[in-house]
Amino acid sequence: xxxxxxxxxxxxxxxxxxxxxxxxxxxxxxxxxxxxxxxxxxxxxxxxxxxxxxxxxxxxxxxxxxxxxxxxxxxxxxxxxxxxxxxxxxxxxxxxxxxxxxxxxxxxxxxxxxxxxxxxxxxxxxxxxxxxxxxxxxxxxxxxxxxxxxxxxxxxxxxxxxxxxxxxxxxxxxxxxxxxxxxxxxxxxxxxxxxxxxxxxxxxxxxxxxxxxxxxxxxxxxxxxxxxxxxxxxxxxxxxxxxxxxxxxxxxxxxxxxxxxxxxxxxxxxxxxxxxxxxxxxxxxxxxxxxxxxxxxxxxxxxxxxxxxxxxxxxxxxxxxxxxxxxxxxxxxxxxxxxxxxxxxxxxxxxxxxxxxxxxxxxxxxxxxxxxxxxxxxxxxxxxxxxxxxxxxxxxxxxxxxxxxxxxxxxxxxxxxxxxxxxxxxxxxxxxxxxxxxxxxxxxxxxxxxxxxxxxxxxxxxxxxxxxxxxxxx
Amino acid sequence: xxxxxxxxxxxxxxxxxxxxxxxxxxxxxxxxxxxxxxxxxxxxxxxxxxxxxxxxxxxxxxxxxxxxxxxxxxxxxxxxxxxxxxxxxxxxxxxxxxxxxxxxxxxxxxxxxxxxxxxxxxxxxxxxxxxxxxxxxxxxxxxxxxxxxxxxxxxxxxxxxxxxxxxxxxxxxxxxxxxxxxxxxxxxxxxxxxxxxxxxxxxxxxxxxxxxxxxxxxxxxxxxxxxxxxxxxxxxxxxxxxxxxxxxxxxxxxxxxxxxxxxxxxxxxxxxxxxxxxxxxxxxxxxxxxxxxxxxxxxxxxxxxxxxxxxxxxxxxxxxxxxxxxxxxxxxxxxxxxxxxxxxxxxxxxxxxxxxxxxxxxxxxxxxxxxxxxxx
Numbered sequence: 001x002x003x004x005x006x007x008x009x010x011x012x013x014x015x016x017x018x019x020x021x022x023x024x025x026x027x028x029x030x031x032x033x034x035x036x037x038x039x040x041x042x043x044x045x046x047x048x049x050x051x052x053x054x055x056x057x058x059x060x061x062x063x064x065x066x067x068x069x070x071x072x073x074x075x076x077x078x079x080x081x082x083x084x085x086x087x088x089x090x091x092x093x094x095x096x097x098x099x100x101x102x103x104x105x106x107x108x109x110x111x112x113x114x115x116x117x118x119x120x121x122x123x124x125x126x127x128x129x130x131x132x133x134x135x136x137x138x139x140x141x142x143x144x145x146x147x148x149x150x151x152x153x154x155x156x157x158x159x160x161x162x163x164x165x166x167x168x169x170x171x172x173x174x175x176x177x178x179x180x181x182x183x184x185x186x187x188x189x190x191x192x193x194x195x196x197x198x199x200x201x202x203x204x205x206x207x208x209x210x211x212x213x214x215x216x217x218x219x220x221x222x223x224x225x226x227x228x229x230x231x232x233x234x235x236x237x238x239x240x241x242x243x244x245x246x247x248x249x250x251x252x253x254x255x256x257x258x259x260x261x262x263x264x265x266x267x268x269x270x271x272x273x274x275x276x277x278x279x280x281x282x283x284x285x286x287x288x289x290x291x292x293x294x295x296x297x298x299x300x301x302x303x304x305x306x307x308x309x310x311x312x313x314x315x316x317x318x319x320x321x322x323x324x325x326x327x328x329x330x331x332x333x334x335x336x337x338x339x340x341x342x343x344x345x346x347x348x349x350x351x352x353x354x355x356x357x358x359x360x361x362x363x364x365x366x367x368x369x370x371x372x373x374x375x376x377x378x379x380x381x382x383x384x385x386x387x388x389x390x391x392x393x394x395x396x397x398x399x400x401x402x403x404x405x406x407x408x409x410x411x412x413x414x415x416x417x418x419x420x421x422x423x424x425x426x427x428x429x430x431x432x433x434x435x436x437x438x439x440x441x442x443x444x445x446x447x448x449x450x451x452x453x454x455x456x457x458x459x460x461x462x463x464x465x466x467x468x469x470x471x472x473x474x
Numbered sequence: 475x476x477x478x479x480x481x482x483x484x485x486x487x488x489x490x491x492x493x494x495x496x497x498x499x500x501x502x503x504x505x506x507x508x509x510x511x512x513x514x515x516x517x518x519x520x521x522x523x524x525x526x527x528x529x530x531x532x533x534x535x536x537x538x539x540x541x542x543x544x545x546x547x548x549x550x551x552x553x554x555x556x557x558x559x560x561x562x563x564x565x566x567x568x569x570x571x572x573x574x575x576x577x578x579x580x581x582x583x584x585x586x587x588x589x590x591x592x593x594x595x596x597x598x599x600x601x602x603x604x605x606x607x608x609x610x611x612x613x614x615x616x617x618x619x620x621x622x623x624x625x626x627x628x629x630x631x632x633x634x635x636x637x638x639x640x641x642x643x644x645x646x647x648x649x650x651x652x653x654x655x656x657x658x659x660x661x662x663x664x665x666x667x668x669x670x671x672x673x674x675x676x677x678x679x680x681x682x683x684x685x686x687x688x689x690x691x692x693x694x695x696x697x698x699x700x701x702x703x704x705x706x707x708x709x710x711x712x713x714x715x716x717x718x719x720x721x722x723x724x725x726x727x728x729x730x731x732x733x734x735x736x737x738x739x740x741x742x743x744x745x746x747x748x749x750x751x752x753x754x755x756x757x758x759x760x761x762x763x764x765x766x767x768x769x770x771x772x773x774x775x776x777x778x779x780x781x782x783x784x785x786x787x788x789x790x791x792x793x794x795x796x797x798x799x800x801x802x803x804x805x806x807x808x809x810x811x812x813x814x815x816x817x818x819x820x821x822x823x824x825x826x827x828x829x830x831x832x833x834x835x836x837x838x839x840x841x842x843x844x845x846x847x848x849x850x
Contacts, residue, residue, distance in 0.1 A: 004686075030738035061683040061731040062738040070685060073699050077739040080706055084742065333785050335741065472784055 004067040006048050006056060009074055011064045013040055014415035016452050023455050027406075028081035029335040029418040030062035033459050081335075085418075086404075088336045089344045092142040095353030097150050097366060098133065098164070100125050100157035102358045106184055106225060108218045109292050110250055112283040113373035115152055118222070123152070125358045126386075127163050133356055134164075134171040135389035140354065141175065148180040148204075150366070152358065155187040158195075165199055180204055182248075184218070185232040186225065193239040203236070203245045205229075209255060210265050217252050217292075233269075246323075248275045251302065252292035259305035266320075267313050273321035276306065281442050282367065282429050283374050296445030304453055311457075314467040326471050328454050331419040333472055341365065342443075343421035347403035350382065350393050360386035364396055367425040374429070399424045399434045410438025416451040476836045480571075480813035482564040485541040486555065492526060492538055493557040495565065495606060499549035503612025508641045511610045514538075514553065538562075552607045564814075566611040571813045574618030574650075575604040577634065581623040583652045584693040585679075587720055587757035587764055589837075592622055601630045605637040608645050616675075618648045625655040625665075635668045646673035650718075653678040654697060656704030666711040675744065678705055679718045683735035687725050702739070709742050716745040721771055722764040729774040733781045733789075746782065748775065749810075750793035752835050753842035767844055768798035775803055796831040797847040804830070811835055821846045 013024045015037075022040040025031045034040055034055065042050040048065065059065040066074040102123040104115035116123040137145070147168070149161055165179065179201040196203065208217040211226040218225050236245055247266070255262055266274040278299045279292065294302075303324075310322045330337050341348030350364035362383030363369040372380045379395040403422035405411040411420070426443045427436030438444040457464035496514040510529040517523040517537070524544075525534035538555065540562065547553060552566040566573045577600050581592035608617060625631045638645065653676065656662040678701060682688035688698040705715055717736055721729055729748070736746055750768060751757050757764060775791065779802075782789040791803060792810035799807065809832040818833040825831070825846070834843065 026738070028738050030734070057683075057728070057731055058734065061728075061734040063735075067684065070699060073703055074739075077702070077706060080710065081739070337786065469780070469784055472786070 004069065006060060006065040006067055007071060008043065008046060008065055009063060009071075009078060012413065012415040012417055013044075014452075015040065016456055019456050019460075021456060021459060023415050023451075024059070024064055025415050025418050026062065026064050026081075027078050027418065028063055029085070029332075030064065031332070031418075031455070032058050032062055032064060033455065035459075082406075085335060086346070089346055089348075090351065093140055093351060093353050094142060094145050095148060095341060096137050096141065096145060097148045097353060097355035098125070099150050099152060099356065099358045099369075100154045100160040100164075102152040103156050104151055104153040104184075105156070105186055105222055106153065106218050106220045109252060109288065110217065110279050110284075112288075113370050114150075118156070123358055124157050125160060125356070125360065127160050129360050129385045130160075130164050130167050132360075132385040132389040134168055136354075136356075136362070136383065136385060136391065137168075138171055138175075139389070140391065143174075144176045145172075146178050146180060148182060150182045150355070153184055153187060154181055155183050155185075155192060158187075158192055162195065165201075178202065182206075184225070184229070185236075186220070186223070186228045188232045188235060190235075190239075193235060193241060196244060197239060197241060201244065203241070205233075205245055205247055206250070207247050207266075207269070208249050208251075209258075209262050213255055213258075213262070216254060217250065242271075245271075246273060246275065247271055248277070250277055250279060251299065252279065253294050254292075256294060256298060256302040259302050260309045263306050263309035263313070267310075267318075272319065273323050274310075275323035276303070277324060278303075278442075278446060280367065280370075280426075282370050282426075296442050296449055299446065300449040300453065303450075307453070307457075311461075311464050311467045314470070315463050319470065321471050321474075324450075325454065325468070328419070328450055329468050329472055332451075332454070335418070340421075342423050343419070345403065345405040345417075345420070345422050346400050347422040347424050349400060349403070349424060350396060351400065354382070354391075356385055360384050362391065364393060365425055367423070367429060371425055371429045380425075399428075402435055408435055408438075410436075410441075410444065414438075414448070416448060419451060420447050476817040476819075476834070476839050478814050478836045479816050479818070479833075480569065481546055482567060482570070482814040484544055484546075484562050486560055486562050487539045487541065489538040489555050489557040489560060489562075491557060492536055492555050494555060495603060495610075496526070496553050496555060497610050498544070498547050498551045498553055501610065501612065502550040503610060505609075505612070505641060508609040509606060511552070511606060514555075550611070550613070552611050565607050566613075566617070568613065568615075571809075572618060573615065574620045574648075574812070575607060576620055576622070577601050577604045577624045578622035578627060578630070580626050581621055581652070582626055582654060582694060583623065583697055585681075585720075585756070586691055586693060586760050587722060587751045587755075589752045589754040589757060590622075591755050597622075598627060598630050601627075601634040602637075605634050608638060609641050609643055611645075614645055616646045616648050616673075618650065620650045623652055623655075624649055625651050625661075628655060628661055632664060632668060635665070638672075639668065639670070644672055646675075648675045648677060648716075650677040652692070652697065652701055653704030653708070654700035656707050657700040659707055662704070662707040662711060666708070666713060669713075673714075675714045675716055676708055677716045677718050677747070678708075679720065680705075680732060680736070681720060681725055683728055683731040687728065691722070691724060705740055705743070709740065715740070715743040716747055717743050718747045718749055720749050720751055721766065721774065722751060723766050724764070726766055726771060726774050730777040730781055733778045733787065737781065737785045737787055741785070741787065744788065746787060746789045748778065748789065748791050750791075752793065752837060754835065754837040758837070758842065761842065768794055769844075769847070772800045772803070776800060779803065779806060793832065793835070795834060795844070795846065796827050797825070797849060798844055807832060809833075819843070819846055825849075 011024050011026050015022050022034040063074045102116040103118050105118050182204045185205045208214045214226045313320050327340050341352035355363045355369050361381050368380045382393040383391045403424050405417045423443045424434035428434045495511050497511050499515050513527045514524050522540045524538050526536040548568040554563045554565050579593040681691040685698040791807045794807050815836045817836050822828050
């Protein structure tokens with residue numbers, strides 16, 4: 001602890017509701033939690049002598065306050081950190097999503113614009129576009145990239161995937177490519193499973209809960225979607241593909257009261273992790289919103305119970321990761337480690353990833369594709385691989401320019417700015433404006449409550465801190 | 475002093491006139507444009523006699539006699555004959571676990587625990603000897619450059635790098651510096667441009683999270699600001715940095731805060747190394763005021779490691795004996811002590827973990843030795 005007086009460097013702060021905690025964060029990504037309600041006022045007013053000595057030491061080590069003699073150095077370190085963070089966000093896109101078909105065998109309640117009937121014509125991406133798609137990916141990406149097949153149900157056009165990967169192995173041989181198929185699993189066959197194994201493909205499969213929940217959220221006209229899913233899970237196990245598979249769950253309103261049961265259900269599947277997420281509130285009729293929708297507060301009341309149960313399971317000795325919490329933990333503790341496209345500043349639009357739709361149109365994000373299906377705003381289209389492998393996103397440069405969090409109303413003064421991201425398409429779709437009013441934004445409310453919860457648990461719960469650390473160590 | 479696990483000197487006679495650097499037996503380097511050192515080669519007919527040959531000559535211009543076999547050296551090694559003291563010493567040795575070249579004994583820090591206290595005499599010829607050694611050694615092993623402060627004489631340091639470059643040498647370097655010189659942006663740019671594609675890891679010490687404690691321990695005003703600015707500038711030029719922390723009584727408690735400082739301000743560093751003090755030089759003189767038994771460092775080390783793990787900051791422990799530290803720390807402990815100053819006590823021979831353990835410094839004897847503990 002220094003004997004010299006200390007002065008504030010620029011920092012952000014937030015009193016975490018329903019707690020005595022105030023979080024302070026710096027542009028360098030450091031945070032310090034203040035325990036006493038009076039601390040933040042003493043800090044802001046530069047009455048540092050009234051703060052506990054160890055807090056001042058911590059704030060000084062993290063460059064949130066500084067002595068006069070080190071002030072210029074600390075300010076320059078902040079500038080370097082901020083420059084590094086922006087530089088990282090300006091890296092080349094690393095995620096390339098491809099929609100081999102819009103056709104799907106499910107009628108999920110929360111999927112309005114990303115599916116077509118199973119027999120629909122003209123909803124498949126033709127294999128003759130593969131060369132253009134690969135040219136585009138090759139010229140846009142860095143050495144490391146992920147190619148993700150989405151839908152519709154991508155396995156309904158497995159022929160395309162097979163041909164694509166065999167050509168990609170040649171075209172992208174200089175790069176380190178990982179493949180993911182996002183699927184309902186219901187069309188998995190022996191042949192496909194073997195292919196997945198041989199090509200070392202990862203599977204992201206949807207499972208929303210027990211039979212009732214799953215079938216309510218994800219019904220199919222053709223079969224019992226839950227029973228068939230479980231059959232296919234057995235097939236994956238027989239083929240030793242469990243380690244290739246991760247699971248994703250989307251929550252609808254009827255599940256809000258069943259957080260604990262839901263967590264226990266996922267744990268009972270003998271899987272290592274679960275990615276649980278709220279609805280993407282795009283393109284719903286108001287009747288649908290009433291049936292399945294919720295506010296961010298309602299969702300977080302549910303999620304808090306869910307995460308507590310997951311932590312209890314971990315404390316009892318089995319490692320079981322909540323991927324959504326881990327994304328946020330990574331953002332807090334490992335600046336630059338996660339390339340999660342929703343959590344970037346400037347936004348992950350185009351810069352984080354691209355999506356090639358079934359009709360060959362290229363968009364800067366999955367949400368852009370959904371918004372295009374709803375509005376047909378041609379500004380959202382940044383390319384068309386049926387014509388060429390060129391990209392033109394001049395229409396989106398202004399949107400990207402307006403997605404630096406430190407310059408956005410509602411974000412510039414937010415304590416979670418160092419960890420959060422801009423999601424302009426979400427705000428464009430829900431509020432008609434890419435910046436949006438953050439007080440009325442599901443995205444913002446959800447992220448704010450997430451960080452509130454994680455920091456509160458980190459500070460107040462030894463169990464949670466212990467479990468979070470084991471997840472981070474992976 | 476205890477006997478080291480690898481001896482790097484041997485006694486010689488009749489060598490008064492032959493002080494200097496030699497290559498043992500043969501040149502490794504195929505590049506004959508370099509300023510070649512003379513060769514020291516065994517007389518096949520007479521044990522312990524070595525001929526001195528000029529480059530590309532088979533006629534001996536002199537000879538020396540060793541009092542013992544030189545089997546701890548290998549053909550191609552660079553050795554130094556110290557005629558005055560009747561010794562031959564390894565400079566770059568293929569059998570060593572690490573080779574380090576001393577380029578100066580001058581320094582602008584005066585660390586309270588320095589194992590090789592700085593001297594003031596002009597020793598600029600050491601840079602040239604180091605460059606000659608590297609060029610003649612011809613092996614591309616990571617080679618340590620140490621001092622004193624290698625960058626104190628900025629011209630000599632730049633010239634040293636330029637000399638290596640001018641013979642197309644690409645030896646990767648591990649340079650131990652206090653980094654203060656790099657607070658001058660122009661010097662930083664000059665050096666990193668001179669390095670070009672050459673791999674270089676800079677080992678730079680930070681002993682506190684703020685000026686007061688760091689400057690006190692290195693006994694130099696302004697050192698903290700200059701060192702941290704230097705690291706920032708080197709990182710900005712894309713250089714690889716290893717931060718070295720030596721915990722002593724004055725800074726042990728702030729060890730976790732030092733990790734917080736690095737994570738918050740300099741998190742692009744490649745490694746953080748926590749190095750237990752070597753009881754040599756000034757550390758021996760100031761032992762009573764600096765020394766903290768390894769066992770008593772456990773809680774600070776555990777806390778520091780926990781922070782580093784959470785942030786995925788790469789961290790290592792140097793110069794710790796496994797029996798002294800918490801079992802959780804074992805996976806971070808490196809066998810870091812250079813073999814020519816490394817030993818194991820008699821008790822160590824019975825230890826099941828001896829092969830994984832870094833052992834002790836040869837200087838850690840008598841009251842400076844921490845007695846091995848039994849694993850429970």
